[in-house]
Amino acid sequence: MTDKEKYTQKLMDAVGGIDDKYVYEAQNYTPKKRMPGYVAAIIAAAASMFLIIGAALPLTFFSLSAMIKSGNAQNDAKDTAPQYQMEQSFSHTDAEKYDSLPQINGAALVWRTAERGYSFVPISESKAETLIASIGEGGEKPAEDDGISVWIRTEKGEYISPELKRSPGNVDCAVFEYSPEIAISDKAARMITDIINERG
Amino acid sequence: MQDKQIVDLYWARSEDAIRQTEIKYGKTLYSVSYSVTNSSRDSEECVNDTYLKAWNQMPTDRPDMLGAYLSKITRALSVDRVRRETAEKRGGAGAVAEELSELIPSDFSMDAHIENEALKEALNGFIQSLDKQKRVVFVKRYFFCLDIDTICAQTGLGRSAVKMMLMRMREKLGEKLREEGLL
Numbered sequence: 001m002t003d004k005e006k007y008t009q010k011l012m013d014a015v016g017g018i019d020d021k022y023v024y025e026a027q028n029y030t031p032k033k034r035m036p037g038y039v040a041a042i043i044a045a046a047a048s049m050f051l052i053i054g055a056a057l058p059l060t061f062f063s064l065s066a067m068i069k070s071g072n073a074q075n076d077a078k079d080t081a082p083q084y085q086m087e088q089s090f091s092h093t094d095a096e097k098y099d100s101l102p103q104i105n106g107a108a109l110v111w112r113t114a115e116r117g118y119s120f121v122p123i124s125e126s127k128a129e130t131l132i133a134s135i136g137e138g139g140e141k142p143a144e145d146d147g148i149s150v151w152i153r154t155e156k157g158e159y160i161s162p163e164l165k166r167s168p169g170n171v172d173c174a175v176f177e178y179s180p181e182i183a184i185s186d187k188a189a190r191m192i193t194d195i196i197n198e199r200g
Numbered sequence: 201m202q203d204k205q206i207v208d209l210y211w212a213r214s215e216d217a218i219r220q221t222e223i224k225y226g227k228t229l230y231s232v233s234y235s236v237t238n239s240s241r242d243s244e245e246c247v248n249d250t251y252l253k254a255w256n257q258m259p260t261d262r263p264d265m266l267g268a269y270l271s272k273i274t275r276a277l278s279v280d281r282v283r284r285e286t287a288e289k290r291g292g293a294g295a296v297a298e299e300l301s302e303l304i305p306s307d308f309s310m311d312a313h314i315e316n317e318a319l320k321e322a323l324n325g326f327i328q329s330l331d332k333q334k335r336v337v338f339v340k341r342y343f344f345c346l347d348i349d350t351i352c353a354q355t356g357l358g359r360s361a362v363k364m365m366l367m368r369m370r371e372k373l374g375e376k377l378r379e380e381g382l383l
Contacts, residue, residue, distance in 0.1 A: 007301075008301040008304065010319055011297075011300045011304075012296070012300065013276075014322075015300075016272060018343060019324055020268035022343075025339070026336045027271065029336045029355065031355050
């Protein structure tokens with residue numbers, strides 16, 4: 001028998017003498033079960049349905065309430081008739097009842113508080129674009145929850161959030177871009193302050 | 201019956217110990233032996249020899265993990281039996297020994313007396329350093345002498361993954377043994 005063969009025997013014997021715990025572990029090992037393809041497909045389909053329903057419900061609410069308010073506004077328009085109502089606020093009752101946005105045309109700064117519901121102030125398209133561009137400059141630390149949620153409405157009617165509450169989810173979450181991890185940038189904060197100050 | 205109760209039966213020299221062992225571990229021990237010998241007749245004999253050896257050792261030994269303890273006896277007896285066979289008749293242990301011999305250089309000369317205990321310790325250290333999945337694959341292959349397909353079935357891994365894993369582990373084991381002056 002060669003030395004190599006002898007050493008192989010020694011190795012085989014040494015493997016035979018490993019700790020009982022490793023033998024036990026290997027004997028009782030059960031691999032993590034992989035999810036079968038069809039189960040994954042069913043879950044994906046169910047998740048998609050859930051998302052679709054989740055998106056459709058708030059949108060339906062939004063559309064219905066907007067239609068109702070639009071109808072009311074047309075009736076009242078003869079006397080007041082402003083293009084935009086500056087800082088249009090909904091009553092507390094309305095906010096609780098519909099919790100949806102006022103009808104807004106064009107670019108605007110929109111915010112919402114628990115006490116007053118939604119408010120907005122119209123801004124120029126370029127100002128809206130500048131504000132949106134400054135979102136990415138915000139720090140990564142979570143914004144502090146001051147109870148106010150802010151969005152910028154673009155001319156095309158998209159809603160973008162430069163700063164949001166830390167709470168998970170949001171009213172009409174399917175409508176908005178939602179970035180709760182992004183703290184508002186100083187630039188965006190200054191601009192928003194200026195817009196509100198200009199409003200008087 | 202719990203392992204502890206079976207061990208107590210051995211210590212009490214009750215013949216029921218062997219019957220209970222056979223009920224609980226008979227099939228496992230047979231498969232351990234069959235993986236090594238590839239022979240039903242040899243496996244049955246090795247399992248019976250295991251009971252006898254356990255009967256003789258048990259008043260001294262008090263194993264915590266009876267299944268692992270008996271498996272080690274069965275494996276050792278099966279490997280001994282395979283060694284007595286001619287090369288053609290060698291079972292799974294032959295293939296495993298060949299694989300392990302790959303990490304030994306062909307001009308290897310065993311000048312120094314290598315202690316079995318040192319080798320065992322080095323192996324335990326090596327196995328401990330592996331993550332659980334690799335450890336299980338290593339033990340299944342080199343302790344239980346299971347073939348690659350069986351390991352794949354028992355671990356849910358693919359053939360090439362297991363083969364690659366084993367090859368890398370052999371290389372690492374060779375490195376460790378050289379570092380410790382055991383190869």
